[in-house]
Amino acid sequence: MISDTSTMRELATQAKQAAYAMAQAPTQQKNDLLHRMAEALEQRASFLLEENQKDLLEANQRGLSAAMLDRLRLTASRITKMAEGCNEVAALPDPVYELSDFVSRPSGIKVGRMRIPLGLVAIIYESRPNVTADAAALCLKSGNGVILRGGSEALHSNRAIIAVLHQVLQQHGLPPQVVSFVDTPDRAAMLDLLQLEEVIDLVIPRGGEGLIRFVAEHSRIPVIKHYKGTCHIFVDAAADLDMATKITVNAKVDRPGVCNAVETLLVHQAVAATFLPRLQAALAPHQVTLRGCPRTMDLLPDIERATEEDWPAEYLDLILAIKIVDHLEQAVAHIRQHGSLHTESIITNDHAAAMAFLHQVDSSSVMINASTRFADGGEYGLGAEIGISTSKLHAYGPMGLRELTTQKFVVFGQGEVRSS
Amino acid sequence: MISDTSTMRELATQAKQAAYAMAQAPTQQKNDLLHRMAEALEQRASFLLEENQKDLLEANQRGLSAAMLDRLRLTASRITKMAEGCNEVAALPDPVYELSDFVSRPSGIKVGRMRIPLGLVAIIYESRPNVTADAAALCLKSGNGVILRGGSEALHSNRAIIAVLHQVLQQHGLPPQVVSFVDTPDRAAMLDLLQLEEVIDLVIPRGGEGLIRFVAEHSRIPVIKHYKGTCHIFVDAAADLDMATKITVNAKVDRPGVCNAVETLLVHQAVAATFLPRLQAALAPHQVTLRGCPRTMDLLPDIERATEEDWPAEYLDLILAIKIVDHLEQAVAHIRQHGSLHTESIITNDHAAAMAFLHQVDSSSVMINASTRFADGGEYGLGAEIGISTSKLHAYGPMGLRELTTQKFVVFGQGEVRSS
Numbered sequence: 001m002i003s004d005t006s007t008m009r010e011l012a013t014q015a016k017q018a019a020y021a022m023a024q025a026p027t028q029q030k031n032d033l034l035h036r037m038a039e040a041l042e043q044r045a046s047f048l049l050e051e052n053q054k055d056l057l058e059a060n061q062r063g064l065s066a067a068m069l070d071r072l073r074l075t076a077s078r079i080t081k082m083a084e085g086c087n088e089v090a091a092l093p094d095p096v097y098e099l100s101d102f103v104s105r106p107s108g109i110k111v112g113r114m115r116i117p118l119g120l121v122a123i124i125y126e127s128r129p130n131v132t133a134d135a136a137a138l139c140l141k142s143g144n145g146v147i148l149r150g151g152s153e154a155l156h157s158n159r160a161i162i163a164v165l166h167q168v169l170q171q172h173g174l175p176p177q178v179v180s181f182v183d184t185p186d187r188a189a190m191l192d193l194l195q196l197e198e199v200i201d202l203v204i205p206r207g208g209e210g211l212i213r214f215v216a217e218h219s220r221i222p223v224i225k226h227y228k229g230t231c232h233i234f235v236d237a238a239a240d241l242d243m244a245t246k247i248t249v250n251a252k253v254d255r256p257g258v259c260n261a262v263e264t265l266l267v268h269q270a271v272a273a274t275f276l277p278r279l280q281a282a283l284a285p286h287q288v289t290l291r292g293c294p295r296t297m298d299l300l301p302d303i304e305r306a307t308e309e310d311w312p313a314e315y316l317d318l319i320l321a322i323k324i325v326d327h328l329e330q331a332v333a334h335i336r337q338h339g340s341l342h343t344e345s346i347i348t349n350d351h352a353a354a355m356a357f358l359h360q361v362d363s364s365s366v367m368i369n370a371s372t373r374f375a376d377g378g379e380y381g382l383g384a385e386i387g388i389s390t391s392k393l394h395a396y397g398p399m400g401l402r403e404l405t406t407q408k409f410v411v412f413g414q415g416e417v418r419s420s
Numbered sequence: 421m422i423s424d425t426s427t428m429r430e431l432a433t434q435a436k437q438a439a440y441a442m443a444q445a446p447t448q449q450k451n452d453l454l455h456r457m458a459e460a461l462e463q464r465a466s467f468l469l470e471e472n473q474k475d476l477l478e479a480n481q482r483g484l485s486a487a488m489l490d491r492l493r494l495t496a497s498r499i500t501k502m503a504e505g506c507n508e509v510a511a512l513p514d515p516v517y518e519l520s521d522f523v524s525r526p527s528g529i530k531v532g533r534m535r536i537p538l539g540l541v542a543i544i545y546e547s548r549p550n551v552t553a554d555a556a557a558l559c560l561k562s563g564n565g566v567i568l569r570g571g572s573e574a575l576h577s578n579r580a581i582i583a584v585l586h587q588v589l590q591q592h593g594l595p596p597q598v599v600s601f602v603d604t605p606d607r608a609a610m611l612d613l614l615q616l617e618e619v620i621d622l623v624i625p626r627g628g629e630g631l632i633r634f635v636a637e638h639s640r641i642p643v644i645k646h647y648k649g650t651c652h653i654f655v656d657a658a659a660d661l662d663m664a665t666k667i668t669v670n671a672k673v674d675r676p677g678v679c680n681a682v683e684t685l686l687v688h689q690a691v692a693a694t695f696l697p698r699l700q701a702a703l704a705p706h707q708v709t710l711r712g713c714p715r716t717m718d719l720l721p722d723i724e725r726a727t728e729e730d731w732p733a734e735y736l737d738l739i740l741a742i743k744i745v746d747h748l749e750q751a752v753a754h755i756r757q758h759g760s761l762h763t764e765s766i767i768t769n770d771h772a773a774a775m776a777f778l779h780q781v782d783s784s785s786v787m788i789n790a791s792t793r794f795a796d797g798g799e800y801g802l803g804a805e806i807g808i809s810t811s812k813l814h815a816y817g818p819m820g821l822r823e824l825t826t827q828k829f830v831v832f833g834q835g836e837v838r839s840s
Contacts, residue, residue, distance in 0.1 A: 020756070023779075023780075023782070024779065024780065033540055041626075045674070095656065097779065103801050105799065105800070105801055107794065107799060109787075109790050109794055109799075111794075111799075111800045111801065114778070114786075116782055117782075118812050118813075119782065119812065129731060145672055148470050190656070200812070201811075201812050202812075202813060216640075217640075220637075222642065222811065222813040243835040245836060246837055247835065247837055250837035250838060250839075251837075254837070254838060254839065254840050255840050261461055322451060322588065336440070345831075345833075346506055353738070358534070358830060359436075359443075359444065359517065360440075360443075360444065360660075362443070362537075362539065362828065363537055364828050364829060365828065365829040365830075365831060365832035366534075366828060366829070366830050366831070367830070367832075367833060367835055368830075368831065368833060368834075369833040369836075370529050370831045370833025370835075370836050370837075371833075371836065371837045371838050373828070373837070373838040374527065374529055374531075374831055374833075374836070375831075379525065379527060379529075380525070380531045380829060381523050381525055381531065381837065386674075391621075391642065392538050392621050392622075392826040393538075393621070393622060393642040393813065393814045393826070394813045394814040395826055396826045396827060396829075397828060397829040398829070406812040406813070406816045407816060408782065408783065408784050408785065408816055408817060409784060409785040409795070409800060409816075409817040409818070410763075410778060410785075410786050410787070410788075411785065411786070411787035411788065411789075411790050411794060411795075412787075412788050412789075412790075413789040413790025413794075414664060414789055415660070415663040415667065415789060415790075416789075416790050416791065417666055417669075417670035417671075417674070417791045417793070418670060418674060418791050418793040418794055418799065419670075419674065420674050420675050
């Protein structure tokens, strides 16, 4: 049982020492390790399912929702997906120790940058036990140590996955502390962890907005935040309306419960009367509820009226807010006021409008003529994703292996000294 | 007088709006602006000197130290240096809107990254009024808005510099709020400012460790920290001892009061008996006080004994701590335990030792056969420097224009949609 400050400090200090060893592991050793982890997770599937049953039983007794139970549940195919995830991370290029940006300086020194692991990363997450294996794989491939703190509802499942990973680490001669686990649901332990700024280099919370705000408010360690995705599509005056319809339908209905689904549609006044009835017809078979601004209501009188609460809302549901704007600048201003810096897309065939949108919208993903649903590490070619950052420091947008590293300066000299 | 929360929020909100305009300014306009600022600072030199006199008078009455008075003082040549700084920033390449890393994805979309300004940056600093002009120049060139909060002791000087910059901004048709100034020495106003995480994107404190810790502890906004520089030189078994002597003398005595001066010397046992007496002789004319570990004391019996407090110390003075180590790994372990992640240099002609040091030391600058004094934005070719980061997130080491920007993802599509 780990619950007092000194014990959390000890856990983190040991993890940091192990992380120094991990940072030196050659690419081939890291890839072998990840392939062996994948094999071990599949071989121990029945053990993982048994332990998961304990969590499901307790969750049932505590009356958790069907959606929560689904997120918590491991199945044979979900275990296979975890294993595949490890293999996919093994296949990604290793960013560690990449040298770049070398210049020769007038003093004689050669200055460049070397990419290095961050050191020790803490991941704080809820429900889904697959995060345990996914996050471990990404942190190990990028040469980091990791401290995992999962939700109390998944304690047996997470413990079981950790036990499997630890066995593989030991077989590879690597310190198991490189994947450390906070083996207590105690919130005080998490608070202790969040104070260890001199040992832990980064905290990534993964879960609902409540968890992320809690971690951000209590952490002395830098936090990568992703509060929510209030994504916008702007249908410009010069949009191909068939394309605009197809993209809006896809962005809303493909998976309405995820953060890159569109929540608000902004429509240029010049095409609103033509476009909106077509869109309404295309969305009708998908049972999407529309909520419109007064000008939208004039065109679609049977829909709901949008209130001020609708504009910043992340519905995560089959609801779409619609606002007619006079011009692109008004669309940009609306996005700046109500957006969440996640993903916005313009639909247009006007190059100047496309470029103006691209330059003026400062969200982490800005798209031209594409569905917001593409905002995803896998779709962007980063491989597995450790999270999506919607704050501009360090990482912005989907975070892959590169975002788990930093760059230090390296200087090659031949005895140069500096004179003031 | 700006002192309550709502007023600080208003100041920041106006600065953020102005920052959006600044982000769109073309490179040529930004460069013209910086050249005009340089001219205006020189033309208004007598006004700046008059206002600076008021600060100096008050500081004298309050009994500030000679060193503090020196930092506070403006002179004709210091004003010329400020102006030159603006011109130098104008000459740097513009990082904003640079596109990179484009890939075509199987879905058909093209994904790349676009470099964009951070948005609104707050700089909190002490004493030196030149920071007002230097920080403004770097933030404007990188397309950011800036909120400046200087020390109470420099209020008249800072106000005067801001007045000159505002006049130039207005002449260029740019909103003066893009360089906003907290025109009150009230600490409560600074605390209000540090809460505005939804408006301000980054806080950079520049000054003593006390100021930096205060800002880091009270900020809800990401902070770039640079607490101190406890820099190390490791003289390896295979070092050229003439080079080691020359570099150590330079790194200690060239400017002992700055953060990239060496504070602790680690010496491989194989060369200690030959090297240390030579080094002592070379340092003698510079009045450097040596503090040694017990093994060093055996070789240099007349020096002071180092205590545990010496190893993490940033002396900023003509004092050098010396420790003899058995091997490179012990040097690395000492640096990890006591270092500040600023700058470390190995002196060696052994390639394997050089590479091991380069990979194992995770400080923000790691050098081979060069003086730690080179750890500096100007020496690295970044141009002017907004600070040095010793935490690994976002920026690590000297920070130039690039570190005042971030990268968003951009997606070019032709109507692509995603199917789950």
